[in-house]
Amino acid sequence: MMKxxxxxxxxxxxxxxxxxxxxxxxxxxxxxxxxxxxxxxLTYLAGHSSEVVLIxxxxxxxxxxxxxxxxxxxxxxxSPPPPVVMMITAYGDPESQQQAVNLGANDFLTKPLDFAVxxxxxxxxx
Numbered sequence: 001m002m003k004x005x006x007x008x009x010x011x012x013x014x015x016x017x018x019x020x021x022x023x024x025x026x027x028x029x030x031x032x033x034x035x036x037x038x039x040x041x042l043t044y045l046a047g048h049s050s051e052v053v054l055i056x057x058x059x060x061x062x063x064x065x066x067x068x069x070x071x072x073x074x075x076x077x078x079s080p081p082p083p084v085v086m087m088i089t090a091y092g093d094p095e096s097q098q099q100a101v102n103l104g105a106n107d108f109l110t111k112p113l114d115f116a117v118x119x120x121x122x123x124x125x126x
Contacts, residue, residue: 002126003031003048007041007057007069008088020115030122038064042072049077054125056109056118059089059096067103074104084125088113 006017014034024030033048035041038061045052055073059066066087073085084107087100092110100108107121 001028001031002053002122003033003051004054004056004122005033005035005041005044005048005052005083007035007038007055007061007066009036009058009061011036013058021119024119029126037061038066038069038072041069042076045073045077049083050079052083053081054084054086054122056086056088059087059100060091067099070100070103070105086121 006013017032017034018025021030021032025032033044033052035044038057041055041057042064057066057069064072066089070085070087073083077083085105086107086109087096087105088109088111089096090111092108097108109118
C-alpha cells in the first residue's frame with residue numbers, strides 16, 4: 001500500500017481526493033492522509049516520515065509555502081527512501097516549475113488536477 005500525504009489549504013481538496021481515489025482506497029492500493037498547511041505537514045511527517053511514500057503539495061498556501069515545505073522535507077527527512085514530492089500549482093509557469101525542481105521536487109502538476117494523469121504517475125511509482 002502506498003501512503004500519500006496531500007498538503008493543501010483548500011478545504012474541498014480532501015473530499016475531491018477521497019472521491020477520485022475511492023476505488024484505490026477500498027482496494028488498499030493507496031492510503032491518503034491530509035494536511036491543511038506546510039506546518040501541519042511537517043508535524044505529521046515528524047511522526048510518520050518512514051511511512052509516507054509520496055507527498056502532493058500545493059505551492060501557494062498561507063504561512064509556509066509549498067516551496068518552503070519542500071525545502072524542509074529535503075533537509076529534514078533524508079532517511080532512505082526519501083519521499084517522492086509532487087508540487088501542485090494553479091500557475092504552470094516555468095519559473096515555479098524550475099524553482100520546484102531546484103528544491104528537489106520529483107514532479108510538477110497544475111490545477112485543476114487531471115486525476116487520470118495523476119493516477120498513471122502513481123501507478124508508475126508503485
